[in-house]
Amino acid sequence: MPELPEVNTVRKGFDQAVLDLKIIEVEVYDDKILRNASGVEFESTLTGQTFTGSYRQGKYFFGDLDDGSAVLFHLGMTGDIIYYHDDADRPPHERFSIKFSSGLKLGYDDPRKFSDIRILENRQAYLEQIGLGPDALEIDAKSFREIFDGRKTTIKALLMNQKLIAGIGNLYADEICFQARLHPGSRAGALSDRHTDSLYLKMREILQTACDRDAYYKVYPDDWFWKWRTDKIEFLEEKGRICKSKIAGRTTYYIEDYQKLIV
DNA sequence: TGTGATGTTGAATG
């Protein structure tokens, strides 16, 4: 479930585990997810180098290499990074592995292969090229408000549009709408400043809380919307009927009447 | 066994 908090957690783990360790071996088992290099090129480019730092914007995570280039790790829907020493602990759908001087291995796991892994000479230029919007935890209130002005699209589609705000996916979009008590199908441009500010504050609070808890949903607050997926749905039911529909092309859950529809 | 749904993005279409 890699949205901003999950990717943030992957980055934290990466920094802790492999920064400043020399890469001594790279093995590619499936080059489908390598979008601009062959397996052999990937192996030879990385081997001998060191990750000196990392960077994240939205769901895009980069490992910076000592020659000034960078590796993009975009996790898609099911990408994940696992660290291990013993090959017996290899993840089940490992597409490549990177072995470091300490003997530690970074295993890249991705059952559905929607990941986008690529080598970039300049990550900043790449971000500009794809037009990725400002990170959801970095954007200021004024810019956030301006995004909504005059837009006919739904607030859910807007929140998930990575070119406008980077980092929010289907699940957190629903969580933000729920906590801001706004119907996900509300028209962006129809929102008052008070509503937009409420969305902004909830977005920050939710993403920050999730990051602080390492995106480990089991320790998320009990009054979050996500709890509908667990056993604690009584508190939701007393607010109203739990509805399921398709908004912005994605399965969407919300509480009827509790979340105000503004059109 | 078959069918539909699933956290991602991007392209094509209307």
Next chain:
DNA sequence: GCATTCAACATCAC
């Protein structure tokens, strides 16, 4: 500009 559909791919629940 925006909504919709599809494609990439594998797994899981029903």
